[in-house]
Amino acid sequence: MAISPPRNRLWWNEPIERVEIGWIVVAFLWGLFMFFFMIAWHFIGGQNLSTETYRIKPPAYEEKVVAFAEKYQVAEEDGTPVVRPPAGEDVYLLARLWEWWPLLELKKGQSYRIHLSSLDWQHGFSLQPVNINISVHPGYEQIITLTPTQAGEFGIACNEYCGIGHHMMTGRIRVVE
Amino acid sequence: MSDHPEPEVQPQRVPAMQQLLDNPFLLLFIGITIPTVLYIVWGVMEIASIPVAP
Amino acid sequence: MAAIDAPYPGSAAAAAIFRTCRFTGLKVDIAAQRLIMANAVAAVVFLAVGGVMGLLVALTRWPAVHLLPSEWFYLVLTGHGANVLLFWIIFFEIAILYFASAVLLGSRIATPKIAWAAFVLMLVGAVMTNVAVFQGDSSVMFTSYPPMQASPHFYLGLIIFAVGALIGVGIFFGTLVIAHGEHTYEGSIPLVTFGALTAAIIAVFTLASGAIILIPTYLWSLGLITEIDPLMYKVVWWGMGHSSQQINVAAHVSVWYAIGALTIGAKPLSEKVSRSAFLLYILFLQLASAHHLLADPGMSATWKIVNTSYLMYLAVLGSLIHGLTVPGALEAAQRRNGYTKGAFEWLRKAPWGNPAFAGMFLSLVMFGFIGGISGVVLGTEQLNLLMHNTIYVPGHFHGTVVAGTTLAFMAMTYYVLPLIFQRDVIWPKLARWQPYLFGIGAAGISLFMMGAGTLGIPRRHWDITLTDAMHPFDLPSGGFLMMGLNGLSAVIAAAGGILYIVITVGTVLWGKRLDKGDAPLNFPLHKQAATVAEYGSHTTVKLPGTIILVSIFFLSFVLYYFVNWKYLSEIWLLR
Numbered sequence: 172m173a174i175s176p177p178r179n180r181l182w183w184n185e186p187i188e189r190v191e192i193g194w195i196v197v198a199f200l201w202g203l204f205m206f207f208f209m210i211a212w213h214f215i216g217g218q219n220l221s222t223e224t225y226r227i228k229p230p231a232y233e234e235k236v237v238a239f240a241e242k243y244q245v246a247e248e249d250g251t252p253v254v255r256p257p258a259g260e261d262v263y264l265l266a267r268l269w270e271w272w273p274l275l276e277l278k279k280g281q282s283y284r285i286h287l288s289s290l291d292w293q294h295g296f297s298l299q300p301v302n303i304n305i306s307v308h309p310g311y312e313q314i315i316t317l318t319p320t321q322a323g324e325f326g327i328a329c330n331e332y333c334g335i336g337h338h339m340m341t342g343r344i345r346v347v348e
Numbered sequence: 349m350s351d352h353p354e355p356e357v358q359p360q361r362v363p364a365m366q367q368l369l370d371n372p373f374l375l376l377f378i379g380i381t382i383p384t385v386l387y388i389v390w391g392v393m394e395i396a397s398i399p400v401a402p
Numbered sequence: 403m404a405a406i407d408a409p410y411p412g413s414a415a416a417a418a419i420f421r422t423c424r425f426t427g428l429k430v431d432i433a434a435q436r437l438i439m440a441n442a443v444a445a446v447v448f449l450a451v452g453g454v455m456g457l458l459v460a461l462t463r464w465p466a467v468h469l470l471p472s473e474w475f476y477l478v479l480t481g482h483g484a485n486v487l488l489f490w491i492i493f494f495e496i497a498i499l500y501f502a503s504a505v506l507l508g509s510r511i512a513t514p515k516i517a518w519a520a521f522v523l524m525l526v527g528a529v530m531t532n533v534a535v536f537q538g539d540s541s542v543m544f545t546s547y548p549p550m551q552a553s554p555h556f557y558l559g560l561i562i563f564a565v566g567a568l569i570g571v572g573i574f575f576g577t578l579v580i581a582h583g584e585h586t587y588e589g590s591i592p593l594v595t596f597g598a599l600t601a602a603i604i605a606v607f608t609l610a611s612g613a614i615i616l617i618p619t620y621l622w623s624l625g626l627i628t629e630i631d632p633l634m635y636k637v638v639w640w641g642m643g644h645s646s647q648q649i650n651v652a653a654h655v656s657v658w659y660a661i662g663a664l665t666i667g668a669k670p671l672s673e674k675v676s677r678s679a680f681l682l683y684i685l686f687l688q689l690a691s692a693h694h695l696l697a698d699p700g701m702s703a704t705w706k707i708v709n710t711s712y713l714m715y716l717a718v719l720g721s722l723i724h725g726l727t728v729p730g731a732l733e734a735a736q737r738r739n740g741y742t743k744g745a746f747e748w749l750r751k752a753p754w755g756n757p758a759f760a761g762m763f764l765s766l767v768m769f770g771f772i773g774g775i776s777g778v779v780l781g782t783e784q785l786n787l788l789m790h791n792t793i794y795v796p797g798h799f800h801g802t803v804v805a806g807t808t809l810a811f812m813a814m815t816y817y818v819l820p821l822i823f824q825r826d827v828i829w830p831k832l833a834r835w836q837p838y839l840f841g842i843g844a845a846g847i848s849l850f851m852m853g854a855g856t857l858g859i860p861r862r863h864w865d866i867t868l869t870d871a872m873h874p875f876d877l878p879s880g881g882f883l884m885m886g887l888n889g890l891s892a893v894i895a896a897a898g899g900i901l902y903i904v905i906t907v908g909t910v911l912w913g914k915r916l917d918k919g920d921a922p923l924n925f926p927l928h929k930q931a932a933t934v935a936e937y938g939s940h941t942t943v944k945l946p947g948t949i950i951l952v953s954i955f956f957l958s959f960v961l962y963y964f965v966n967w968k969y970l971s972e973i974w975l976l977r
Contacts, residue, residue, distance in 0.1 A: 173593040173659035173670055173731075174506055180589045182673040183366035190945055191675050191726065194952060198722035201956075202715030205963070209707050209783045212967075217975040218784055224699040225401035232401075249872050270872055282975075287699075293547045293632055295791045299858045300878060301973050304790040306698045308632045309549060312401050313699035318975035326875030328868070330791040330860035332543045334550065335472060338865040341873045369677050370590050372578050372599055375684055379603035380610075383641070383688035387709050388611070391637040391692075391701065398700045 220305065223314045229290045232312055236263040236286075240273045248274055253345075261286060261314075264342070266294035266307045268334060271327045271342020279322045279346050288312040295331030298344065304330060319346040418510035423821060424920070425927055426664075429586075430822075434504035434511035434577075438497045438822050440521055441570075442815070443910070445493035448528060449808075450903050452485025457896040460847070462864070464889025465882045472864040476541040479862060481532065483544025487803065488563065488646065489528045494811050495601060495653050496524070496570040501822070502598035502656065503577035509586040512576030516569060523566030530559030543862060545643065548619065548630040557620035561613060564642075568609040571602050593670050593677065594663070597656025600680040601649045607688050608649060611641030633700055637691075644691040647803060651721070652683050654765065654810035658728045661762040661810075664817055665753055667928035668735035676727050682720030686712040693777075696786035703783065710781050718778060725770050725955065730948040732763075745946040756925045757827075761813025761837035765806055768841065772848045773801030775959050785966050788973070793863075793885075794855020801848035804895070809841055812902050819906065820923050825913030830924040833905050840898025846891025854884035 179185060213219050239254070239262070246253040252273040256262050258281035265272045267290040277283060287296060289309040296305040305315070327342035368374060419432045455478045461469040462478075470478060504511040511517060533555065534540040540552035578599070581587060591599070615638040621627045659676070662668030670676040692709030695701050712718060736748030753759045776798040779785055789795060819827055827833050859866055859881040866881065868874045914921065 173663040173668065175592050176587050176589045177593075177673045179673075181360055181362060181366065182590065183363040183369075185672060185674060187675055188671050188730075190730065190949060191671060191723075194726045195675070195719070195723060197956070198719050201722075201960070202711075202719050205778070205782070206707070206711045206714045208967075209711065212784050213703065216784060216971065217977070218787065218970050218973060219703075219977050220697065220784070220787055221977055222700070222702055224398050226398055227401040251872070274873065292550045295860070297791065297858065297860055298974075299875070302788050302792070302856075302858045303973060303976065304697055304787060304792060306790070308699060310631070311398065311633060311699045316977045320974050324875070326868075326873070326877075328858075328860050328863075328877070330863070331547070332476070332862040335476065335541075337476075338472065338863050338868070339871045341868055341871040341875065343873045343875070365678075366590070369596070369681060372575065372603075375599065375681070376575070376603050376606065379684040379688075380607050382685055383607055383645070383691070386713070387689050387691055388638060388641055390705055391695075391709075392634065394701050394705050395631070395633050395637065 221313070221315045225312045225314075226310060227288060227312045229288070229309055232263075232288045233265065233290055236265040236272070239263040244273070245276065248343075256283065259283065264296075265290060266296070266329070266340075267291055269329070269336035269340035271296070271329075271340070274343045274345070276345045276347060277319050279319050279348055282316055282318045285315050285317045286312055287315070292333045293331045294329050294333050294340070297328040297330040299326045299328055301325060306331060319344075322346045322348050420510075421917075425821060425923065428505055429508035431504050431510045433514035434500050435822055437511065437514060437517050437521065438500050438505075438818070440518075441493050441497040441500070442818055442822070444521070444525060444528075445490050445497065445811075446903060446906055448485045448489035448493060449899070451532070452482050452490055453896065453899045453903075455479075455482035455485060457892055458482075460889050460892030463885050465866070465885055467889060473538070473541070475864045476543075476862075477535060477538060480541050480543050481535040484531055484535065484560075485528075486808075487544060488560075491650055491803070491807060491811075492563075492567050492646070493524065495605070495649055496520075496567065497818070498653055498657070498814075499571065499574040499598050499602055500577070501818075502592075502595045503574050503581065505822075506592050506595050507577070507581035507587050509577055509581035509584065512573050512580050517573045520566045520569035520573065523569065524563050525566075527559045527561070527563030527566060530555050530562065532559075534559060545639065546619070547639075548622070548632050548635050551623055554620055554623040557616050557623055561616050561620060564609045564612045564616070567605070568613075571605045571609070574598070574602050590673075593673060594656045594660045596677055597652055597659065597680055600683050601652035601656065603684050604645055604652055604688055605649045608642050608645035611638055611645065615639050615642070633698065636695060636698065640691040640694045641688070644694060645688045647799065647807075648683070648687045648690065650803060650807040651687065652680065654769070654807045655680075655724050655728070657810045657814045658724075658762055658766055659731070661758050661813055661817070662728065662732050662735065664927050665756055665759040665762075666732065666735045666739060668731040671727050671730050671734060675723060679720040679723035679727070682716050682723075686717040687720070689713060690717065690781060693781040693786070696781070696783055697790035706783050710783055715778075721770075721774060725766075725774075726948060726952050728766055729951055730945050733945045733948045745950055749947055755834050756816075757833045757837050758813045758816040758925060760834075761809050761816070761841070764837055764841040765810040765813065768809070768845055768848075769802060769806030770955055771958060772845060772852075773798060773803075773806050775962055776801055776848075776852055778959075779963055779966050782963075782966075785970055787976070788966065788970055789855050791861055792855035793851045793859045793861045796861050797848050797851030797853075797855055800844065800851065805841065805844035805848055809837060809844060812840065813837060815902070815906055816925055817927075819909045819913065820916055820925075823910055823913070824915060824917040825909050826916055826921070827905065827924050828908045828913050829905060832901060833925075836898055836901045836905065838898075839901060840895055843891050843893070843895025843898055847888055847895055850884045850888040850891060854881045854888065857881040857884065859885065
């Protein structure tokens, strides 16, 4: 019984059921496969989260974003600048209570180096309906290289709780052909 | 069980793996050490080595 | 309990008071029994509080109902997490640790006075944190990520609770030493006690991580430290946050084995295999704390892959082994009990009317199929991008902690009541339905939240219509439907939860006393429940039913795993 000590003092020497051995082998190999598949995806897959990260003070990051927005601003919507950076350019996106700033206009099929950081609390970059979800921290600037593969309007929600206005925090990325 | 001789079983050596599984404090030690080293210490080192923005 | 105050050493052993359980023949230390009762009662109280909060959360996230205003929603969600993820679970686990050490080993419990002090500390801490939450300025969620700040006593309560729980775990280790030293058992500890030991070891790492990060955070909230690094906090905090749920896994797997033994006389197919599976937990399970940092900046891919995979999925291997050996032990036992026809007579004729058995089996199936598979997928480095911080995450952990752990602990309660409280379960006809009601609700909650998360619905979010947002957009309507079904499932689960609380409290207060007379139990034990474990290999028959079940499970796992890779390969390119 599982609730009393094993009767056989040297239970380690008992043979193992064949069905148990078989399953252990299958399960172990499956685990190895899943482990190596993660590594392999870094070489064969198109979706890997970059780990390029720098420490930065929030005011310094804000300066960079403002300079970027001024340089490439093309319009204004809902009081927020719409920014159209050239393809391949560094793109700066800012998370703060409670918005993603500025609005971006990107070209389909072009790659951009997107910088992400927060000015205040932790936020969650959640691009919808694409469903790419990344944590954004204050004090850390993460750079991901993103290539939109669809055109259209995409929303950014915040999916890391950031206080009472959390559910009002959004942004937008427009992808043009 | 002094009144209950078990001549065949008793003199045998307990296998090393069973000795390990029968030793709660050794298990405690390795059960704390592995995650502390692989997860916490290594993780903190990763954070500490993040460079400052250019 | 004058014995405890005895002035000279060695007397505690001689003077501890025992009773012999007339159902199991186990020798029960009265001091341990009282401690188990106190911790179990506290657990159920916090389950009731946290459960009500959970229902309120689900009703608010049901778009058609949208019950609470936003401030209350975030407040209640914070309280829900703390009360059920920490307080209910850990109080019950301390009860299990005392049971698995003192009662199963027939020993006296180590230092009952200190164990009571631990209980008081845990209670004070839990109440203090609840007070902070209800005062309204600590709606920081269970995770309390800085730089968002709660009231100092929010953190202090958690620290006091963790210290109390750590002392409780120490009592467990002390009791193992006493039982060994006083030779209350022979040879190795029972498998269930070994599972509890696994839980205790993980608990030490968990509670130590919690203390390490929450103490500076507490000082920061007092203004004594200027800054807490948010990334550093997240790494160490999840050493507690995730590992605390790994205590659950070890604990509820032990409960599965225990209930199998009590209800149908199941014994492990092989001690070696089952214990080795627990050893894999001890070594690697806690690394999965990295699941929460896969979408975060700064951590290298190597660190992520090594940790998120529990070092090459060796802890998953442990779970997969239990996934075969638990149903295998049940099948073998049922075949010994005479149900040998076909592949599944053993399962059809299992004691489904016994809520302990039914709850255990549902917990086993749902933990594997819902919580387990989704956990591995969610914890895959790249796949995490698809679901990180969506409501898929709560979907996954309601599959593990609610459908898995909570249901298993509820099932165990149907034996804690008669064997420890010595009161027979009241309303047996109603109790029979309780695990099904709660189980169906819990499965619904998990699956529908996972579905909504796959569609991008964020977690911890008051308004997915985004009406008040500056740049509103539409989240998929399928997600709204899923959140409605989630609310409906939460109502069903709540009905099962209320039934559980009413039956438990009613039994403790008014159940028929079992300590006198020789009345039988409403939910009888298997006649072999009290006998010594015997190696089953030679007498075990083949296990076709288990092989079929495990094959179905494995195919679902592989299929779901690749479906998600397919999905990932279709999103925007990212490097």
